[in-house]
Amino acid sequence: MNETLHEGKVRCYVHIMKEGLCFRVNTLGLYIEANRQVPKLLLNLGLEEPLVHGSAQITDRGMVGSDSIIGSSTQVGEKTSIKHSIIGSMCTIKDKVKITNCIIMNSVTIEEGCCLQGSVICHNAVIEKGADIKDCLIGSDQRLETKAKHVNEVIVGTEQLMEI
Numbered sequence: 001m002n003e004t005l006h007e008g009k010v011r012c013y014v015h016i017m018k019e020g021l022c023f024r025v026n027t028l029g030l031y032i033e034a035n036r037q038v039p040k041l042l043l044n045l046g047l048e049e050p051l052v053h054g055s056a057q058i059t060d061r062g063m064v065g066s067d068s069i070i071g072s073s074t075q076v077g078e079k080t081s082i083k084h085s086i087i088g089s090m091c092t093i094k095d096k097v098k099i100t101n102c103i104i105m106n107s108v109t110i111e112e113g114c115c116l117q118g119s120v121i122c123h124n125a126v127i128e129k130g131a132d133i134k135d136c137l138i139g140s141d142q143r144l145e146t147k148a149k150h151v152n153e154v155i156v157g158t159e160q161l162m163e164i
Contacts (some may be wrong), residue, residue, distance in 0.1 A: 028120060028137055035086050035103050039067045053089070071106070088123075105140075 015022065023034040039051055053072040058064060064082045071089030076082065080097040087093070088106035097110050101118045104110070108121050111129040119133050122140040127133065130147040138144065139156030 028135075029118075032101060032103060032118065032120065036067070036084060036101070038086065039069055077112070111146075 023030065023037070025031045025034050051066070051068065052058065052061070052064060052070045053074070055072045056070045056074045056076070058070065058076040059078045059080070063080055064070065064076070065084060068082050068085045068087070070076070070082070070087045071091070073089055074087055074091040074093070076087075076093045077095035077097065079095055080093055080099075082093075082099045083101070085099050085102045085104065087099075087104045088108065090107045091104055092109045093099070093104075094110060094112040094114075096113050098115045099110075100116070102116050103120045104116075105121060105123045105125075107124045108127070109125075110116070110121075110127045111131075113130045114127050115132045115134075116127070117134045119136040119138065121127065121133075121138045122142070124141045125138050126143045127138075128144060128146040128148070131144050132147075132149045133144070134151045136150050136152065137154045137156075139154075141157065142155055144150070144155070
């Protein structure tokens with residue numbers, strides 16, 4: 001135990017950066033904020049790559065905010081609004097979905113009429129029709145039932161540690 005506590009001494013670590021971006025990310029809110037800074041950083045660096053991947057299928061591009069990123073092979077349905085969010089690759093987002101301030105990882109399915117705010121949805125999760133999710137962390141391979149309502153929750157499998 002003494003090794004873990006370093007014999008009661010307090011230690012401070014510093015990383016000095018000359019260029020780039022560095023964040024301390026030890027809460028869900030800080031993780032989301034760090035990801036929100038990525039589109040701004042890409043624009044400031046003058047990268048010409050579009051924030052919406054060329055293979056993404058989006059019915060109405062006007063409903064995708066200029067500060068959002070959408071990965072390859074993702075499908076976005078009609079009347080779906082995506083603002084201040086990062087969407088991974090191979091996701092399926094159905095019609096009339098509202099996504100704000102979220103991080104959606106790869107291979108996530110969000111069914112019709114869902115509303116997601118300030119949340120992180122991990123790989124292979126399924127959010128069924130009409131779910132309302134606010135300030136939540138949804139673990140990999142989780143399935144939320146139709147019209148589920150969750151606020152400020154961490155939802156992971158019983159035998160699963162949180163992996164981001």
